[in-house]
Amino acid sequence: MARSQILSATALLAIVMAAPASAQSVNAGNRSFSQTTPFAAETIAEFDTPWAIAFLPDxxxxxxxxxxxxxxxxxxxxxxxxxxxxxxxxxxQNGLLDVAVSPDYAQTGAVYLTYVEPGDSGSRLALARARLDDTAGRLEDLAVIWRQTPAGGRGQPGGIIAFAPDGEHLFLTVGDRMEPSSAQDPQQARGKVIRLELDGSVPDDNPGADQSGVPAVTWTTGHRNPYGLAFAPDGDLWMHEMAPRGGDEFNRIVSGENYGWPEVSNGREYSGAPIPDHETRPEFAAPAVYWTPVIAPAGLTFYEGSMFPEWYGSALIGALKSMALVRVEIGQGDAADEAERWDMGARIRDVAVAPDGAVWVIEDADPGRLRRLTPAE
Structure with a gap:
């Protein structure tokens, strides 16, 4: 058929049906809370503005x-x-941020921390490794293995850690520090996902490994305010990030991709000024799911436990703005969609799964509750 010919309605439908799910970008912003809650929530402890949870093997x-x-x-x-x-x-938004238990913890006792550290040239996001002495109740051999370059910026630090399934590499989100143009600057760490060896060195198979500085550790580019990063059971890496006024994103993270911030967004500036939508710039990776109105996502884990078998493989996301726990089902490729949203009555900062399959959440408040979720009777 010549390109100038008009396709029949049947042919058009066939093409649409054959299109991969990754071509779709789903707005889940208008979803309502689920009518029933499948879990009971028990308050276990309280903290001063808690930020992250990480489980030890025991x-x-x-x-x-x-x-x-x-x-x-x-x-x-x-x-x-x-x-x-x-x-x-x-x-x-700055302070002590994420904590993560090393894949080799049983042998080394190593844990990782991210935080915003003070400095004469401005604050910067730092990634440190230490050995946890749980008997003495202290960190030993604390050492910074990566720092944001150059220093400076305000909020939106990112700082979320995820370990690759092979246990040999570490991924870290770096926010734009409220300097949007930096997210597209290859010489700035802001607005990037970076990939490191466990000791902070540069993996030789990174996209820019033959370069130096920030390009050598950059995995993806064009992010705004990423507070969730985790690997799904199939080995794919997913991340969510806060947009400005509408357009919070949930993205499958693929090496070398540019996700567009601040050139594109499915939201608007806080002033109400427009930002071009993702569909206007196909060279940028579009989100699998976006939220308008926003949920302000914070914390991300994939459920692989036994207490909630119907959730297996789902992403669990905390939500600050909507005060919710959100479950997103993952399909083939980039396909994903919000499945359920539960009213938690508080800003949920992080979510994690314990070894026994219970889900734990912490609240962004002072005091902020640490709560354990188990199946409702």
Missing amino acids: GRMLVTEKPGSLFLVDQQGGKLEIGNAPDVAASG
Whole structure:
């Protein structure tokens, strides 16, 4: 058939039906809360503006507080403050951020922390590695293995850690620090996902490994305010990020892709000024799911436990603005869609799954509750 010929309605339908799911970008912003809640929520402990949860293999967890404290917490709510935590620049969105347990923890006792550190040339996001001495209740051999270059910026630090399924590489989100143009600058770490060896060195198979500085560690580009990063059971890496006024995104992260911020967004500036939509710039990767109105996503995990078998493979996302826990089902390729949303009555900052399959959430408040979710009777 010549290109100038008009396709029949049947042919057009066939093409649409054959199009891959990744061609679709789903707006889940107008979804309502689920009418029933399949879990009971028990308050276990309270913290001062908690930010992140990370489980140890034995079921205890590490919890960070944004002002700078780190706690070891047992399943009954017993809290031990861990000494030798790093000094942080705590204000607004900045402070002590993520904590992650190394894949080789059983051998090394290594844990990783992200935080915004003070400096004469401005604050910067830092990634540190230390050995947890849970008997003495302190961090040993704390060392920064990566710093945001150049320093400076305001809020929106990112700072979320994810380990590759092979246990040999570390991924880290870096926000634009409220300097949008930096997200498209290859010499600035802001607005990027970076990939490192566990010791902070450059993997030789990174897209820019033959370069130096920021390009050598850059995995993807064009991000705004990413507070969720996790691997799905099939090995794909997913991330969500906050947009300005509408357009929060949930993206499958693919090496070398540019996700468009600030050139495109499915939202608008806070002033109401328009931003070109993703569909106007096909060279940028579009989100699998976006939210207008926003949910302000924070925290991300994929469910692989046994307590909620119907959730297996789903993404669980905390929501600050909508005060919710959101479940997103993952399809083939880039396909994803919100399946359920539960009213939590509080801003949910992080969500994690314990070894026994229970889901734990923390609230962005002072006091912010640490809550355990188990199947409703």
